[in-house]
Amino acid sequence: MSSSNSNQAMRQWMYARIDPNTNQVSNEFTEGLKGFMAIAKNHVLFAQKQKIFCPCIKCENRKFLDEQTVAGHLYNRGFMANYLVWVAHGENYGVDNHPQYAQENTNTPIDVSIEAQNSYVEMISDAFNDHISSHVSIEEDPNEEAKKFFSLLNASQNPIYDGCREGHSQLSLAARCMTLKTDYNLSEKCMDYIAQMLKDYMPADNTATASYYDTKKLMRSLGLPYKKIDVCQNNCMIFWKNDTDLESCKFCGAARFKSAKPGRKKVPFRQMFYLPIADRLKRLYQSKKTASHMRWHKEHYSTQAGNVMSHPSDGEAWKHFNQLYPDFANESRNVYLGLCTDGFNHFGMSGQNYSLWPVILTPYNLPPDMCMKHEFMFLTILIPGPNHPKRSLDVFLQPLIEELNGLWTDGVESYDVSLKQNFTLRAMLLWTISDFPAYAMLSGWTTHGRLACPYCMDDTEAFWLKHGRKTCWFDCHRRFLPKDHSLRRNKKNFRKNKVVDSDPPTIYSGEALWTDHVMGLPKTADCGGERHPKIAGYGEKHNWHKQMLNVQGKTKDNVKSRLDLADICNRKDLHMTNEGKAPVPLFRLSPESKTCLFNWLKKDVKFSDGYSSNLSSSVDFNGGKLSGMKSHDCHVFMQRFLITEY
Template sequence: MDFAFAKCDVDNKIRCPCRDCKCRKWGDREFVHKHLLWRGWDKLYGQRRWTLHGESEEEYIGEEMNNTNHTEIPEVAILNEPVDVRDNMEDLLHACLHHDHHHDQEDLHEEPNPETDDFRKLTEEWCIPVYDRCRVYTKLSFIMEFYKIKSRGKMSDNTFTETLQLMRKLDFLNIPDSFYGVKKLIGKLGCGYVKIDACENDSMLFWKDDFNLNACKVCNASRWKNPVENQPSSSTSQRKRVPKKVLRHFPLIPRLKRLFICQKSAINMRWHAESRCNDGVLRHPADSDVWKEFDKKHESFSLDPRNVRLGLATDGFNPFGSLSSKHSTWPVIIMVYNLPPNMCMQRSNMMMSLLISGPIGPKNGIDVYLQPLIDELNEFWGSGITTFDAYTKQYFNMRAALLWTINDFPGLGNLSGWSTSGYLACPSCAENTVSERLYKSNKQCYMGHSRFSEDGAPPPPSGDEVL
């Protein structure tokens, strides 16, 4: 107890190693002392890594060496530990809570951060069992598992609420009684988005200086489905009107900052510079020529391995699963390439930045919808964002760069503005594209694709030539 509490970071709390808490709940000295006396130690605690209460990696490995009569510890056994998703979420919640606590201590003159209160409430919800003496689920973990079932099964909001109300009739269950209560609880995780009204003709966004406009400045199309000619009355105020088209923006800055709040993810964000095997074999985008050339051109950016390299992918799809209905919704996905190769392409590490609603795709007007994301990227590239690094326990100026985009050929045409159809469809050949119109089939045919074997590929055009 003395050893563990001497190394606790914040609030004088540690993980409780009793057989019920199993290092998932946090408590003060009195809480942990009572649990150990009443419930006893977790039987598996001695078989796990002793690094949860301030022990260092060297102490753990040294203790294991003594316990195994100096036999070699397999590296795979140390790296590939069984991971509990609930434990990871609890680690993230506490990391965010401790980060806000440190920030409040450094800036005592500032007003309390509302996010800190949300994280404290989430931590309390995490410690509350879904019913008395439940060892599997807490209130928050149960609600999140149930919410995932709703999403996978396409359960309606009303059905979800009725199911919760039915379960609430069991008096011993500690859960919300409506879908609204669940959204309010999960919303404290900070995974929300911002709604930005858009012109139905993809001409502009109603945001920043144009937030209060009722019609598009470019095509003069109305912003609302039911426009009101005169000034809106109290019953038809602007906040109650329904816009014709909405862009959902998921802010990138807070989510990239959270990658450094948790110590495990903060270490992984340095993998490309500190742990990558640099033997000339292409295993990761960091081994590519583009990455290396970028580091040469921007040395100030590459000096700090914590600066983030990003990739962007976008394409349209029909979210309704019916080929008979014509609908095109465009998500814009951001990938973080600082992470190891087995993590950077996981779904959990892909971040949706924008969701462009249908029913018609934006086509060449997609640049209008990319404005919020480009503003964030410009802020990352210019001044940077002050971010707390849980690994070094210090603040640093995080910058980010978009290295490349990933698209199919039609998506490339929409995103870059280059016409991927017609006589000059090839973005590499540009004006030298060899094409011919087949008048009977009414299609374009590109006959000169094999000439590279004789004449060599054309040089890539410069940025000025592309413009």
């Protein structure tokens, strides 16, 4: 048995700290910890200093502590990842690979000579020195930017007046006032009144800001700036970099500024907001609450059995990237980002049509209980409305793409407060998260029309409905099933009399997609957004877009679709009746049942505040329908309905 395999087999107790049946620290871990501490106390360093290095998941052999503290850390936190050989704690390091100290398939030492023992001690000493040099970091002074930030934080701890409560400072009050304005949408005039009132009611020597302007100025000194960038009225371009001084759009000619009287400040028609991501990533390492957690993705030890994934770093995509770019993966403080975007109407159901698009970045270095919290979801771009950006999304992403390229190639100087080290912080965008329409906007692959499927691409089996006169994708993906799957031979529940023997389409690698399909295409930002030139072959087939089911005049389940159904399926219960009518679907409620459902929603259904909208207001007895429900309300309705039903 090899050294690593035997050590791993013997150390299972170290990473089974919690008993899944009792959710308490297991007896196996407790007994193993006692044995570990007994071995560690025999180490020469403990005899000299009465202290040992702590190998808990947080200290990671970097802290030299007393016996009781180390035992407490290990009992409450567990061991650091992959600590299978106790080099710093007196274990028989490498003993099963030494011909004089071990027998095959065992880790038990045998009697040896004095010379062999001396040789073994020398080997232990060398290994221990190597271990210390690799785990004990050299502390460094913060870089100038970090020093300035820490100095500001220290100064902000000064009490707002003599005798106030601990922690009540000028900065903390300013932060709470800004939160108050944001949460309750207060006007600047109201904030001026609040600031002056607080200053008047506190002792005369207080340092509170006297106006909203002073509060903003103080908060701005913390850094984390944002940029306003003017935007073309038609989403053709942003007035940025070389185009900063233009007065009109270089593609459509639309004016950049509203007409104003001479001498007045020019007001742009539209503006986007950009919040640089590098500054906020550096802040994560300048805070003691988050700095050490940013290394969790690499240092954690997964105790899940089988293929259970507790964090994206356990997945194949993450591991594959680390194999491709080992220099990036070797620095555990480099950041893995995910991007998410979608549109919403911030005026609500009663307001005007308005499509506002936030772009959010999330660092996935953090442990699962942190990385999905809202404070770590960084709003990076706010794309203004009222119009949907459509293909012009790339126009607004230009500042972010430029910054991400810089973070990947060069990085930025940062300071890790947990290790007290300066380092070069790099970041990469690992994936995007979006619905299917937004996927088209981000990827450049149109998700409607005959070639909608991004896996089948031009090798699609979509076909044309003779009666419905639209593209259909029914039964196009059985070829992805294993060759021996029973559904490949099913002739009844799919297209009639069809057996699928074909192989799935070729899945292109990222490099092949880039070189063979994407590299030669024009960039949206260079073409004026929606003024993207038509590419040969695009738009020659019928395109489609999704409508809500059973909207009057727009339903897909009509007489023509039933005629097509008879041509392609053997399911006669779904075909047109002899009288030329469509059969009543199983999910359609009778008038009595519909009235019962509406009464239930109107009178009986109640949810906690903020859980959903008032569903009773969506009930329309006269029209016999539900209207005005948001997507979240639909999810809540279906969830509660299914729970009640089953």
